[in-house]
Amino acid sequence: GAGVSQSPRYKVAKRGQDVALRCDPISGHVSLFWYQQALGQGPEFLTYFQNEAQLDKSGLPSDRFFAERPEGSVSTLKIQRTQQEDSAVYLCASSKLAGGGVDTQYFGPGTRLTVL
Amino acid sequence: GNSVTQMEGPVTLSEEAFLTINCTYTATGYPSLFWYVQYPGEGLQLLLKATKADDKGSNKGFEATYRKETTSFHLEKGSVQVSDSAVYFCALSYGGSQGNLIFGKGTKLSVKP
Numbered sequence: 001g002a003g004v005s006q007s008p009r010y011k012v013a014k015r016g017q018d019v020a021l022r023c024d025p026i027s028g029h030v031s032l033f034w035y036q037q038a039l040g041q042g043p044e045f046l047t048y049f050q051n052e053a054q055l056d057k058s059g060l061p062s063d064r065f066f067a068e069r070p071e072g073s074v075s076t077l078k079i080q081r082t083q084q085e086d087s088a089v090y091l092c093a094s095s096k097l098a099g100g101g102v103d104t105q106y107f108g109p110g111t112r113l114t115v116l
Numbered sequence: 117g118n119s120v121t122q123m124e125g126p127v128t129l130s131e132e133a134f135l136t137i138n139c140t141y142t143a144t145g146y147p148s149l150f151w152y153v154q155y156p157g158e159g160l161q162l163l164l165k166a167t168k169a170d171d172k173g174s175n176k177g178f179e180a181t182y183r184k185e186t187t188s189f190h191l192e193k194g195s196v197q198v199s200d201s202a203v204y205f206c207a208l209s210y211g212g213s214q215g216n217l218i219f220g221k222g223t224k225l226s227v228k229p
Contacts, residue, residue, distance in 0.1 A: 048215065056216065107160040
């Protein structure tokens, strides 16, 4: 079966532009996570959805970051007025059950965002 | 706060050598512990996990034991192969509404033939 897919795989934006990153989780997976991975670092949590409800957005670094999952499947991470420090790989992960935790999270290939 | 510390890389080994990648954690309560691996050009994938103290996770010849007394979850393999070359991430999670993973910085392993 299909895994988690993300698009675009690469995105170059000029500073100040808005970007939208898409995540298609595994069909039927309840939980969806977004992570940000800076070069040479481990992924850092951004936000968590259980179906369409955004239950945790404590990791979003600023109010320029916004995520949604309106129908409980596809999710979009939007970054407004991009800054150079937003350059990173953005990872999406989904898991079958609510809450993630001990349930295996399946990761997408990531979107590499470069802000010039 | 909760955090994971793993040994700095890169680690370079010859084929069939013994591998240890150290991982320690700081956490309250009883998190679950994970090792994820990222092969070149691929996404992160779960390698193994342990959900309570003294549990041993194992997969593909890799093992790690959840040691609460030393807050550690060291990854070991008795005989590495070139195909094990990858970046390895140690992580913890609590599940429930706090189901997000907290990762270490990663350790790059290169295995030479």
